[in-house]
Each structure stands twice: as C-alpha cells, then as structure tokens.
Amino acid sequence: MSRTALxxxxxxxxxxxxxxxxxxxxxxxxxTSVHDLDSLEAFCRGRLHTTGLTTAGLAAAAAxxxxxxxxxxxxxxxxxxxxxxxVARRLGRQMMRAARATFPSPExxxxxxxxxxxxxxxxxxxxxxxxxxxxxxxxxxAAAYESVGGPTTxxxxxxxxxxxxxSRLLARLSTEIDAVALAxxxxxxxxxxxxxxALPSASAPLLDITAQQHAAWTVRLFAS
Amino acid sequence: MxxxxxxxxxxxxxxxxxxxxxxxxxxxxxxTARIRxxxxxxxxTLPQMHSDGPFHLRRMRTGxxxxxxxxxxxxxxxxxxxxxxxxxxxxxxxELEVTTAAATLALRGPTTAPATYDVxxxxxxxxxxxxxxxxxxxxxxxxxxxxCTVDLAATARLLLRExxxxxxxxxxxxxxxxxxRVHRAGRPLLDQHTAYGDPEPGWDxxxxxxxxxxxxxxxLVEPEMDAEHDPVLLRNGTHDGCAVxxxxxxxxxxxxxxxxxxxxxxxxxxxxxxxxxxxA
Numbered sequence: 001m002s003r004t005a006l007x008x009x010x011x012x013x014x015x016x017x018x019x020x021x022x023x024x025x026x027x028x029x030x031x032t033s034v035h036d037l038d039s040l041e042a043f044c045r046g047r048l049h050t051t052g053l054t055t056a057g058l059a060a061a062a063a064x065x066x067x068x069x070x071x072x073x074x075x076x077x078x079x080x081x082x083x084x085x086x087v088a089r090r091l092g093r094q095m096m097r098a099a100r101a102t103f104p105s106p107e108x109x110x111x112x113x114x115x116x117x118x119x120x121x122x123x124x125x126x127x128x129x130x131x132x133x134x135x136x137x138x139x140x141x142a143a144a145y146e147s148v149g150g151p152t153t154x155x156x157x158x159x160x161x162x163x164x165x166x167s168r169l170l171a172r173l174s175t176e177i178d179a180v181a182l183a184x185x186x187x188x189x190x191x192x193x194x195x196x197x198a199l200p201s202a203s204a205p206l207l208d209i210t211a212q213q214h215a216a217w218t219v220r221l222f223a224s
Numbered sequence: 225m226x227x228x229x230x231x232x233x234x235x236x237x238x239x240x241x242x243x244x245x246x247x248x249x250x251x252x253x254x255x256t257a258r259i260r261x262x263x264x265x266x267x268x269t270l271p272q273m274h275s276d277g278p279f280h281l282r283r284m285r286t287g288x289x290x291x292x293x294x295x296x297x298x299x300x301x302x303x304x305x306x307x308x309x310x311x312x313x314x315x316x317x318x319e320l321e322v323t324t325a326a327a328t329l330a331l332r333g334p335t336t337a338p339a340t341y342d343v344x345x346x347x348x349x350x351x352x353x354x355x356x357x358x359x360x361x362x363x364x365x366x367x368x369x370x371x372c373t374v375d376l377a378a379t380a381r382l383l384l385r386e387x388x389x390x391x392x393x394x395x396x397x398x399x400x401x402x403x404x405r406v407h408r409a410g411r412p413l414l415d416q417h418t419a420y421g422d423p424e425p426g427w428d429x430x431x432x433x434x435x436x437x438x439x440x441x442x443x444l445v446e447p448e449m450d451a452e453h454d455p456v457l458l459r460n461g462t463h464d465g466c467a468v469x470x471x472x473x474x475x476x477x478x479x480x481x482x483x484x485x486x487x488x489x490x491x492x493x494x495x496x497x498x499x500x501x502x503x504a
Binding site: 024028031033034039042043044045046047048049050051073074076077078079080081082083085176196197200201202203204205206207208209210212213216 | 405406411412413414415416417418419424425426427429430431433434455457460461467468471473474479481482483
C-alpha cells in the first residue's frame, strides 16, 4: 500500500497527542543535564538506543501480526515505573482513536475493545501501520523516529534552542534511527521462532527514575 | 616405516590433550555451579551443592528453617572468553538465601571476546529465594555479557539485589551488557536489558547514567503484598544519586532502580528502598 501512510503516521501533526509529551527531556532540563544542543543530542542518542529500540521492536512485532495483547503484557514487563505505563496507555488510547478514524481495521477494533483504557502506544502504532499496509520495519522506523523527534521538539520550546540546529541534530541521528529500526524489525522476525523474549527490552535507568519524579511535579509544561 | 609408526603413536593423545587445553585456556573457563534446596517438612536441606570453576559453594551456619549458601570466589573470574553459569533452585516451600563473599570483578582476559555469566533462579510454590550477591565491578577493558533469568511459581517469594560498578576507582568502565527476565506463573513480570561502557551509544549521557558509575536494582516479589503501592522517590535531584521504588504491572512486586556516583551511595539508596518495600 501507500508509503505515504508512513509519513502520515510519523507526522507530528497526526492527532495522537504526542505533542504534549517531552519524552523525559523536561525532567532532564530541570536537572540541568540537558542545557544545549550537544547535551540534547547525547540525551536523544541514549533514548533512541534504549526506549526507542524497545518501542520500535514492539511496534514492528504488532505490525508483523504478533498477538497484540501478549505484546501489551510484554510492554508492561518492559516499563517498570507506573508513570511511564500510564503515559504509554494514555498515548495508546489517543493513537487508537486517530488510527481507527484514519486506517479502519477489525484488529484495531478488537484491541480497543479488549483494552478500553488504552494499550501501550507502540503496540497501537504497529497495528495502525499494519492496517495502513505498511511493513514492520516502517512501524519500527516511525517509533524510533518519534523516540527522538518528541524530545527534540520539546527541548526547542523549553530551552529556546535554534530550530535549525535541532533539525541538524535529527539529521545526524538518522542513520542510527535506521539501524535501530532494522534491528527492531529483525527482532520482530525472530519472535515466531524464539518467542517474545526476542524483542528488545533496552532500558535507561534515569529515564525511569526521572519520569516518576516528573509525574509528581505540580507545575510542568509537558505531561511527561 | 618403523620410525613413522612410532611418531604416529604419541600424536593421538597429544592432540586430545591439546584440544582439551584449548577449550580451557585461550577460550576461557567453562563452569556451571548448581544449588538445589528442598524442604523436608521441618527444615530446608541442600541435596545438591555442586561447586565448579570459580564458584566454591559453602553452606553457612544458620538457625531456623532456611538455608544460606555463600559463594566464595576460587579464582579471578570472569575474564574475557569465560562461560560461567549459576543455577539456583528453591523447590516447593524451601527457604534459600545465596550470597557472594566478595565483589565479582570482570577483567580483561586473554581475548577481547566477551565473557558470559548466566544466573538462573527458580523458586517453587511457597518457596522463598533471596539472591543477594556483592556488587559486580566492570573493570576497564573487560567485556561481560550477563543474564539473570528468574522463574517463579505463583506463590513463590523473591528478593533480588544487583549492583553494578562501572570501572574501579577513577578508571574507565568496561563493556557490560546485562539482561534480567523474570516470569511469574509463566507470565512476564520484568524484562530489562542494559548496556554500559564503550562502544554503546549514549550510555553515559543524560538519559541513562549522566556520569554516574554505580547502578543497581532491588526486586521484591511477595504474593501477600497489598495490591496498591504508591511509588516512593528517594532524593529528588539526580547529581548525588537517586532512586525510585515502584510496583510492577504484572504481579505483587516492587522494583527499585537506583543510580549513584559511588558504590556506597548506591547501597544506601537500595537499603532505604528495601526498608520502604518491607515496611510497605
């Protein structure tokens, strides 16, 4: 089907609620560990190869037709803090609404009925890609790109960074994003023979800890 | 012709010995130690205590119904190329605690190939298993792939603590790749993979460690735990170390994740987290 569907799915303007989340960069900025383009790039590189790889694997597996409810359990096991599970499910619910309107499919309907409070967002993203006729590696690419695109956009707003520099940063990361997407799709391929343990579970300790800290803030610009 | 025959004879055993040595030396040590604990209706007994390679097992003196085993390092390991495994089982209703007497030091070996260290923990119905090793130190130039695979019955209890120190004092970190997978009653409870040290991209950056050199986890699985637990935040900054203790989604379990500048700060955070977990 149309590859343009990938552009639609990965577009920040796709009405799935992603713009309200900073991917942990708001907390990193508050701790002054992200303060300029270089530290933002280090943050993004770390997030891409951890959370980015893990979500890309889940998205690719959902796009490949793995059982989405088992993938949702696998996503829970890969998300040890409640704040990030709540965010993943809220974003999943919002993406479900947009995906069902954009790429209607009985598979999306079934998961929406089974997880009324929202399935994990990458699982829904993978199902949406599948409904749009995209390949697992495309779903992985959308998830991997989003894992750094979200924080970059948020950091530009929070730190008033040069948007041209931020764009250059994303371009510099693009070969790594491709590599992560390919690794994720390869892992999704191996689920049939090795089980869900074949999917990446790369984690980042500070993203987990600071996400839970951030959820307790009373004043914040982003929801996560 | 006679000389040829004579020459040919010693070649056989010599070749065999050579092959045996190459399995042991240039490619590293292969060792699997096993501990199996059972409950005899009165106390926990240890029908299997199999020391191997660098793992020397010793039963510690304890009172009560539980058993405690100490693992004493019998050689410097793991070195690059080593293949080490620990297989620890607490059968139904057994109470087993396993500790290590000293820190485990991953060192650069005769090859740059990774060493592997696989820990398998199994706890049956009503069993209690505590795995509380001393820290793992990833020395500069070392390369270790570690796994911890845990299989719990629905009514099993578990306490697990893992501490990783990246580099000895003021040296670069080695390359340390770890994966922990915990299943409870056949369902996934926790699956995490971490990778620190060069050449891992972004490992020391603000999303992962932000310069910290000590990282650790504490996992408590307690079937009788109350369902609702609010997450506990320990230290609100990140520069002097911080931790979160929070419930997992897939069962009655609490996980603490901590990062700290030093091993003592890390232990303090994990001890505090444990006090919260047990008091909760």
